Amino acid sequence: DQQVKQNSPSLSVQEGRISILNCDYTNSMFDYFLWYKKYPAEGPTFLISISSIKDKNEDGRFTVFLNKSAKHLSLHIVPSQPGDSAVYFCAASWGSARQLTFGSGTQLTVLP
Amino acid sequence: NAGVTQTPKFQVLKTGQSMTLQCAQDMNHNSMYWYRQDPGMGLRLIYYSASEGTTDKGEVPNGYNVSRLNKREFSLRLESAAPSQTSVYFCASSQNIRNTFGSGTRLTVV
Numbered sequence: 211d212q213q214v215k216q217n218s219p220s221l222s223v224q225e226g227r228i229s230i231l232n233c234d235y236t237n238s239m240f241d242y243f244l245w246y247k248k249y250p251a252e253g254p255t256f257l258i259s260i261s262s263i264k265d266k267n268e269d270g271r272f273t274v275f276l277n278k279s280a281k282h283l284s285l286h287i288v289p290s291q292p293g294d295s296a297v298y299f300c301a302a303s304w305g306s307a308r309q310l311t312f313g314s315g316t317q318l319t320v321l322p
Numbered sequence: 323n324a325g326v327t328q329t330p331k332f333q334v335l336k337t338g339q340s341m342t343l344q345c346a347q348d349m350n351h352n353s354m355y356w357y358r359q360d361p362g363m364g365l366r367l368i369y370y371s372a373s374e375g376t377t378d379k380g381e382v383p384n385g386y387n388v389s390r391l392n393k394r395e396f397s398l399r400l401e402s403a404a405p406s407q408t409s410v411y412f413c414a415s416s417q418n419i420r421n422t423f424g425s426g427t428r429l430t431v432v
Contacts, residue, residue, distance in 0.1 A: 240353070242419045253326070253412050253423030254365070299364055303419045307353045307372035309380065309420055312364030 216313035229287040233300030241304035328424035343411030354396035
């Protein structure tokens with residue numbers, strides 16, 4: 211059973227517009243949520259995180275929103291740029307070693 | 323600052339062969355991890371090491387063994403490779419919530 215789900219395999223957005231990527235989780239024991247960005251033939255790179263006790267975290271063009279009651283989080287990218295085109299993974303942190311459980315990813319394509 | 327270094331980058335094995343994937347980090351992180359990524363799926367945790375001298379199973383440990391050689395190095399061994407182990411393998415390290423990943427090893431078992 212997937213504890214972290216990204217139900218949209220792909221998303222296309224026009225340059226300059228907002229990109230919204232969604233993620234759902236089932237395990238209430240997750241205490242941090244992270245977004246990673248991945249380009250082909252590279253490892254994932256950290257983008258932004260949020261503690262389970264917060265509902266919003268911003269870093270430049272990137273904002274993550276957490277709705278604990280709905281077990282849902284979203285990543286907003288404003289404005290979207292062609293360089294943002296990549297696979298975005300939602301991940302949840304748990305355990306003393308901070309292991310991550312990943313969603314299946316969403317391929318974002320930003321069209322010029 | 324190299325971060326997390328994985329070797330090799332590519333490998334083709336025959337069914338039944340063994341090999342060890344190497345990983346080293348230079349960030350003085352306590353925790354290290356091995357993940358695999360298959361097409362259309364997210365990364366899945368194989369094994370992890372919370373600190374030097376400890377290792378634990380993750381979500382998909384069958385067919386693998388690990389060694390935390392010292393604080394810097396964490397290796398993953400396939401004793402008898404199977405086609406189902408064809409995947410991209412990522413090593414990561416962490417001091418807090420943020421895992422830092424290597425660039426991956428693409429392994430094909432024929």
